Amino acid sequence: MSTPRFATRLNSFASRPAGEWPHLDGKPTVLQMAARAAKVEGLTDLDLNFPDHLVEKPRVMARKLEDLGLAINGFAMRYYTNPAFKLGAFTHPDRQVRQEAIDLTKAGIDAAREAGSNLMTLWLGQDGFDYAFQADYQRLWDYEIDGIREVCQHDPECLISIEYKPNEPRSYSLMPDCATTLLAIRDVGAANLGVTLDFAHVLYADEQPAFAAALIARHSRLLGVHLNDGYAKRDDGLMVGAVHTVQTIELLRQIRKDGYEGAIYFDTFPDMTGLDPVQECDVNIRTVKRMLEVVDRLEQDNRLHDAMERQDAVSAQAILQNLMLGRS
Numbered sequence: 001m002s003t004p005r006f007a008t009r010l011n012s013f014a015s016r017p018a019g020e021w022p023h024l025d026g027k028p029t030v031l032q033m034a035a036r037a038a039k040v041e042g043l044t045d046l047d048l049n050f051p052d053h054l055v056e057k058p059r060v061m062a063r064k065l066e067d068l069g070l071a072i073n074g075f076a077m078r079y080y081t082n083p084a085f086k087l088g089a090f091t092h093p094d095r096q097v098r099q100e101a102i103d104l105t106k107a108g109i110d111a112a113r114e115a116g117s118n119l120m121t122l123w124l125g126q127d128g129f130d131y132a133f134q135a136d137y138q139r140l141w142d143y144e145i146d147g148i149r150e151v152c153q154h155d156p157e158c159l160i161s162i163e164y165k166p167n168e169p170r171s172y173s174l175m176p177d178c179a180t181t182l183l184a185i186r187d188v189g190a191a192n193l194g195v196t197l198d199f200a201h202v203l204y205a206d207e208q209p210a211f212a213a214a215l216i217a218r219h220s221r222l223l224g225v226h227l228n229d230g231y232a233k234r235d236d237g238l239m240v241g242a243v244h245t246v247q248t249i250e251l252l253r254q255i256r257k258d259g260y261e262g263a264i265y266f267d268t269f270p271d272m273t274g275l276d277p278v279q280e281c282d283v284n285i286r287t288v289k290r291m292l293e294v295v296d297r298l299e300q301d302n303r304l305h306d307a308m309e310r311q312d313a314v315s316a317q318a319i320l321q322n323l324m325l326g327r328s
Contacts, residue, residue, distance in 0.1 A: 005263040006285050007045035007073040010053060013037045015271035030055050031064060038068040039278050042285045045073035045263050050108035052078050058115035073263045074119030075112040077105055079126055090147030091127040091140045098143060105151045109158050121196050121224055123163040128170030144174050145187045152190035161223035163196035166205045168235065177205040178212040182219045196224030198267055203232040209247055210254040217258035225255060226267035237269030240284045253295045264288055297323050
């Protein structure tokens with residue numbers, strides 16, 4: 001990973017609107033939020049939700065963001081346009097509703113390409129179930145695989161990335177964890193398909209983030225990294241390193257080792273409690289930069305490699321803590 005690009009969740013910048021737009025009547029526009037995000041030093045990219053954030057033609061949108069000094073890292077699908085999607089997007093029992101979700105995704109891919117991006121993230125949170133005996137699991141899986149395959153085939157030059165999450169809004173997601181997602185990617189069999197790893201999702205899937213990243217690199221490819229933090233009970237969207245500092249550093253070391261060159265995207269929720277989003281994003285960027293400096297120092301310390309070869313947890317922790325906190 002060379003000099004990292006930093007992207008962020010655009011909706012975060014609607015937080016504490018009175019401080020930025022004291023005379024605002026209603027919600028801030030997409031471009032108002034983008035202009036606010038552009039104030040963050042070191043922020044290079046935004047991700048746009050489709051269709052929510054496409055308020056103008058994709059080329060026009062990209063040009064206006066460029067004028068603000070920001071690029072588009074990628075698009076992310078949102079399946080809210082049809083209330084029927086609550087029962088499933090690619091897995092809805094009605095074939096016409098499934099096709100509507102697939103066609104909406106194809107339109108999103110076309111828009112992303114027109115805007116100059118080649119990354120589409122699929123968070124299929126509506127695809128799952130809530131009750132025993134609600135669905136035929138084999139059929140749900142077939143619907144999901146067929147839908148993902150169709151959107152991958154729509155534009156083989158566009159990267160399609162699955163962002164898995166254990167639940168919410170469905171009680172059980174069809175893509176709840178790393179292993180299940182990798183099984184789906186194997187079944188789809190598309191060369192342009194990969195995984196987006198969201199740190200908080202990984203935590204409450206009861207996974208170790210760096211281990212998940214290593215499995216993805218071995219069996220597929222990592223196309224997106226969403227950094228945040230939480231208490232492993234839900235998608236808290238806390239600031240980077242707020243709870244799991246060591247695990248975040250280990251993840252950064254792993255993805256650098258595996259050759260990840262994509263953006264570091266901050267999927268945090270300052271808007272949930274009215275934090276200053278510019279300050280919050282600025283601290284996230286500074287935190288990751290300092291963590292990467294720790295990774296650099298760890299990589300230069302042959303003792304860590306030797307300790308890991310021996311699976312010597314005590315020595316490895318001592319080395320890490322000395323580098324992070326200084327010697328006592």
